[in-house]
Amino acid sequence: MIKLIAIDMDGTLLDxxxxxxxxxxxxxxxxxxxDVKIVICTGRPKSGVVPIFEQLGLETKEEYAILxxxxxxxxANDWSLLAYESLSSGDIDxxxxSAETYPEISVTYFDSDHYYILGEEVPDLVxxxxGLVFTTPTPTTLEHLKNSSVPIFQGMFMGDASALDRFQAEQEERLSQVFSTVRSQSCIYEAMPKGTTKASALAKLTEKLGLESKEIMAIGDAANDIxxxxxxGISVxxxxxxxxxxxxxxxVTTSHDEAGVARAIEQLVLKK
Incomplete structure (x- = not known):
């Protein structure tokens, strides 16, 4: 019996x-x-999830979000932070x-309330x-990030696809030894603390809730969902x-433009 549904956002819940x-x-x-738990599982920061979650009308339920x-x-009912993994000062450095010799690549970092970009300029892509996650980038310095009193959760490299292809080809072997990395989009390559994935967070949450993996259904579309x-236990x-x-x-359900999440829930959870 499915007791929790873990749902990606971009390309999955969203059309x-x-x-x-x-x-x-x-x-x-x-x-x-x-009484099925609904858990949003996304690469987005909190700013990009709260307005979407409010549309779901689940604020009276005890639901969770893995971001x-x-x-x-x-x-998710009060957006209190239950657990987190963060980058060390050395990780931030x-x-x-890694991107010092790649002027076409932007380096961004995230805490609970800020979308930081390293440097003084904000490229259009950033x-x-x-804007897609309902915020504006904040230019910053390494000194500010390393001395921040709040945790920095992850880093993200951004650039056009060809530039990011070259960066990934040349830097991934080194970066993957220190971080959990994923090319989540053609223009985005992400780095999290080593061992951190949507799955690692989902495992922590299910243990807290007293659930087993066989009682979990996950729905996704991209490399960071694998x-x-x-x-x-049930993957869609x-x-x-x-x-x-x-x-x-x-x-395999229908596409995000054909309400594939609804089709999967109807078939596998609601048994329609």
Whole structure:
């Protein structure tokens, strides 16, 4: 019996216009009314999740959110931070040093309330991405980040696809020895504290809730969902997912533009 649904956001819960289809909202509410836990699992920071979660109408339920690609676990009814993994001062330095000879690559960092960019200028790509998560980038220095009194959860390299291809090819072997890394989008390469993924956070949360992996259904579409999908007893790939994601899943639903989340919940949870 499914007792918890772990759901990615971009490319999964959200359609190609970054909206939540009404069918998805209806299905999630019906599942929650049957005491199934709803857990948003995304690479987005808190600023990019709170407005979307409010649309789901689940604020009276005890739901959770795994954000920053597994670095943070929040209780979604009051957005209290339950657990987190953070970058050390050395990690922050290491990420910056990796991009020193790549002027076309931007280095960004996240805490619970800020989308930081290293340097004085904010490229259009960074501004656009920050806008998608309902915030604005804050230019910063290494000294500020390393001396911050609040934890820095993860770092992110941004650039056009060809520039990021070269950066990844030349730096991934070194970075993956120190961090958990993932190319989540063609223009985004992410670095989290070593061992941190959506799956590692989901494992912590399910243990807290007294659940087993066989009672978990996960739905996703991208590379940063793979560990989460492998952890869950029932894994569902979106119709718009890549073949590598579909290959590891038990089920394939329709695309994010066809309310694939609702279709999966109806079939596997609500048994319609």
């Amino acid at each position: 190609s216009k970054k909206q939540v289809p009404e069918e998805n909202i209806k299905a999630l509410r019906q599942a929650a009314d049957q 920053d690609n597994g670095c943070t676990i929040y209780k 290491c990420l910056a040093e 501004s656009y991405d920050a 560990e989460m999908l492998q952890f869950a 790939a979106m119709g718009n997912a890549g073949e590598a994601v579909k290959a590891i899943c038990n089920h």
